[in-house]
Amino acid sequence: MDPSIPSDSHQARHGIQECNFCLKSRSEVGRLFACSGCKLALYCSPECQKAGWSFHKHVCKSIKDERSQLKEMDKLFLSASDKPQASAAVSSGAALPSVIMDEFCAFAEKFKLPLMEAGYNGLNIASDPSFSGRAVLFVLLEHAPDRAQSSRVWARFKVVHARPMTYDELRAEYGRENVQGLIDQFIWIRDLQSRVDDYVASETILLSCYCNVTSPPMPLHYPVPIGVTPAYMRAVSVSNTWEQKLKDIVEKISGRNTRDGR
Ligand SMILES: [Zn+2]
Numbered sequence: 001m002d003p004s005i006p007s008d009s010h011q012a013r014h015g016i017q018e019c020n021f022c023l024k025s026r027s028e029v030g031r032l033f034a035c036s037g038c039k040l041a042l043y044c045s046p047e048c049q050k051a052g053w054s055f056h057k058h059v060c061k062s063i064k065d066e067r068s069q070l071k072e073m074d075k076l077f078l079s080a081s082d083k084p085q086a087s088a089a090v091s092s093g094a095a096l097p098s099v100i101m102d103e104f105c106a107f108a109e110k111f112k113l114p115l116m117e118a119g120y121n122g123l124n125i126a127s128d129p130s131f132s133g134r135a136v137l138f139v140l141l142e143h144a145p146d147r148a149q150s151s152r153v154w155a156r157f158k159v160v161h162a163r164p165m166t167y168d169e170l171r172a173e174y175g176r177e178n179v180q181g182l183i184d185q186f187i188w189i190r191d192l193q194s195r196v197d198d199y200v201a202s203e204t205i206l207l208s209c210y211c212n213v214t215s216p217p218m219p220l221h222y223p224v225p226i227g228v229t230p231a232y233m234r235a236v237s238v239s240n241t242w243e244q245k246l247k248d249i250v251e252k253i254s255g256r257n258t259r260d261g262r
């Protein structure tokens with residue numbers, strides 16, 4: 001098993017992690033291993049990994065490309081003696097792009113079930129499953145000052161807000177050239193997820209955080225595609241206080257004070 005996937009995590013205990021191809025959960029198959037290329041996609045067997053490769057290879061490559069671009073960006077920032085504000089930002093604790101991407105990944109794994117529930121409610125999947133085909137649940141995160149350097153990587157963020165955003169709104173807000181590649185990925189993953197027998201819906205959670213190393217701060221995005229299965233639907237509760245619930249869960253699990261001051 002890949003050591004980067006903690007088997008004692010909340011998701012693993014609750015069997016939430018699933019095979020990227022057959023979508024069986026860890027609890028069904030006993031164990032999952034990570035793709036050695038991207039370290040993100042999980043599989044239950046070499047057979048599933050092989051069968052899913054023609055689909056996964058594009059995503060795998062884009063994840064790897066993105067990582068190496070971020071590493072390059074890090075290097076530029078760190079070596080930039082002509083960019084005093086970037087060096088100052090790094091020395092005062094601002095996270096580099098590649099660090100934020102790793103934090104996104106840890107956050108998405110740790111909070112997959114609460115995120116899924118927020119998406120299920122925020123995208124109104126129970127009453128209009130088609131809406132989630134042209135919108136994401138946009139979740140703006142920021143580093144919590146008291147946990148910015150925590151060794152529990154997933155505990156460094158707090159949720160600023162979460163709201164549904166259509167693809168058109170994303171293009172308008174961030175510029176088509178910056179988000180169209182992401183949107184193509186959402187559409188393609190949704191198509192893939194819709195091929196399983198017990199398909200209900202797909203939801204995309206888009207984690208977003210500003211990287212303060214640059215001036216002006218640069219938005220970084222991280223998509224979390226979730227296939228909604230009947231088992232998930234039994235686990236979620238439908239409520240209109242989902243945004244506050246998501247914030248509260250993240251604060252509580254991350255060990256920060258809850259909003260009533262305890
Ligand atoms: Zn499988």
Ligand SMILES: [Zn+2]
Nearest residue numbers: 035037038060
């Ligand atoms: Zn991969």
